[in-house]
Amino acid sequence: MAEAARTPLTAFQIGMHWFPERPGGLDRHYHALAGALPGAGVAVRGMVTGSGAAAADTHGAIVAFAPPGASVPMRLLRARRTLREMLARNRPDVVVSHFALYTLPGLDLIRAYPTVMHFQGPWAAESQAEGAADLASRIRHRIEAAVYARCQLHIVMSMAFGRVLETRYGVDPARIRVVPGCVDAARFGVPMERRSARQALDLPTDRPIVLTVRRLVRRMGLGDLVDAMATVRKHVPDALLLIVGRGTIEAELRERIAAMGLQHHVRLMGALPDAQLPLVYRAADLSVVPTLMLEGFGLTTLESLAAGTPVLVTPVGGLPEAVSDLSGSLVLPASGVAALAAGLTDALRGTLRLPDAEACRTYARSRFDIPVIAARTAQVYREAVDRCE
Template sequence: MRILHILDHGLPLQSGYTFRTRAILKAQEGLGWTVAAVTGPRHGVAPASVESIDGLTFHRTAAGVKPGPVGEVAGIAAFAKRIESAVDAFKPDILHAHSPVIDALAALIVARKRKLPLVYEIRAFWEDAAVGNGTGTATSLRYRATRALETWAVRRAHAVAVICEGLRGDLVARGIAADKITVSPNGVDLELFGTAPPRDDALGAALGLDGADVVGFIGSFYDYEGLDDLIGAMPALVAVRPKARLLMVGGGPMEAALRAQAEASPVADAIRFVGRVPHEEVERYYGLVDILAYPRKRMRLTDLVTPLKPLEAMAQGRLVAASNVGGHRELIRDGETGTLFPPDDPQAIADALAVMFADRSDWDERRARGRDFVKTERNWSSNIRRYDPLYGRLIAAAAREKR
């Protein structure tokens, strides 16, 4: 079976999007399938039109999308043209487009022209991601238009995959047939995240974390992540746990505001910002953290979409504490594999973390339960088989139609 994946961006860029993509492609190769990918104009400038990265082949679209509707349409047309040339070179049996919706629109053009089956996989609704990132509002014309376009694309794809039940339920509520939707949940490549990292004592000493109760966040600094609430919780946490320290690893649109908030905090000396680190060094920082905290704000995006980072943390034997929003509830069983606290409430964060630090008697058991959950229910080596019957059915239907 030959699958061409159609992506917004890909390796060597580093994001939750590219890591999920890598996991899917590598796991599919592990099943003996042949895969390739084509990235859109938002990937940026690439050194060659076709690249091999980490053993995976990426066809690149020329970079650049002009702002405004005319620019978007031109970008979709250019992307479709590049997808078609990748089809000529790779000769896939099926197209697998991944959100945002403009990828599906470009793929639909090629699928119809070449009579290829198309799976459209939604990781988040683009309009809700814009609200979460602070680049859009739920009352805007752009939001309504993007939502309508998403529904239009879903109706015309041959099948739809989503990463969680929240997205599936939303599509069913829009009138999409439930049997058209496959849930392919976020998972972890245990070859990358399956071993608990040792503590790097030298790094811990350099960051002033020796003997500390370390709370950490490792990821992108978007507004919806609620990191301002986590920083806001630190004075109350330090009041009851004087050795509590917060380690912030990553960067993003909110970084400057979060650094300013931390500097103004009465416990500024208990908050450490590291900045972005290369992916191959991330485990060094995971190894310093006692509890990974994910204080996402309550909004449509976080209620519908499951994040990847808590799964990676559990796979590495780390404790997790997260806000009680829909996306987290699909991943974390409160009191069993992690702790859930009320969203948008710094005091509630501080209270939950203080309770966890005060009683470490079940930490080993909770770590083991979390890792077992990832291994049995969120492991890409088994998750990937969810695509098998879907692909097989669509390819067989396409063959019958051609005959």
């Protein structure tokens, strides 16, 4: 068995975008695994939308089949063509999907292969929550269901999303494996004092800072977080909230901040360059993830912990699973304005006991560092291959 475990595999990975070109949790995870799986005995080939950067970065192992801005029919046509060519050229041991839409046109091509699905969220439900029409959401759900039905195994980041996969798509729980998200612990664990990180980003060094790194969409709970700061400032008058990210409700949040007179207490920072993310986590006294719905794991929780900054989360989806083994005090009793305001106030005033920087870093490094998660992921790929022999 030990000898078999060392047998190298080749996995063909169907992704969405190439992460350095397009930020996002799904794409970051795909990119991280592409770099780390070879160390776990899995050679990676794959395809994504994008420019030629993926091929340049991976010496041709991962290619772009279409630009992200191409029409959907063109992307699907090129996805099928590229998949056929790459399968013939590489003859992988297992096909791995990270995004149902680009897997759909090649379902017949991968019929003979063991297939694993990385399920990072219900695409249809997330789209509907962000304002997609009912018809578009129903079409996306059917696409997802068709692809998931053809996969031997499914990887989810939390038990919460395992239940979503089972209840929304009828996937047999016996085919679901929980492998949490990953973080580059060395990159986010910057060896810098908080004051120095703040100076590097031109942030105030004499104020308590709360950070959230989120896409600016409704289900992320950012409106509630802004409202909560109106209460927090009454108890911690110099508190400052930094919101990092871009999205469809940016203008709405800006208006809300102005209407509540919170310009001195809430700062929209936009999308920071990826190289600055470790610094902004290190600069904060505390991070918060205020999600209202459909949160499978929350990779930002790991990034914050790896930087040595504790993170408060709402009890939504897989967020409690990400942090509760470190400290139950990191999980708020509820989502919404009141719970956020009370939790942030208690944390900033020191009445809520939080893990220190070293405990946060050790927890992230030992459980979620990229090589650790790559090894667990490789085990699932091998299981899929074994089930088909």
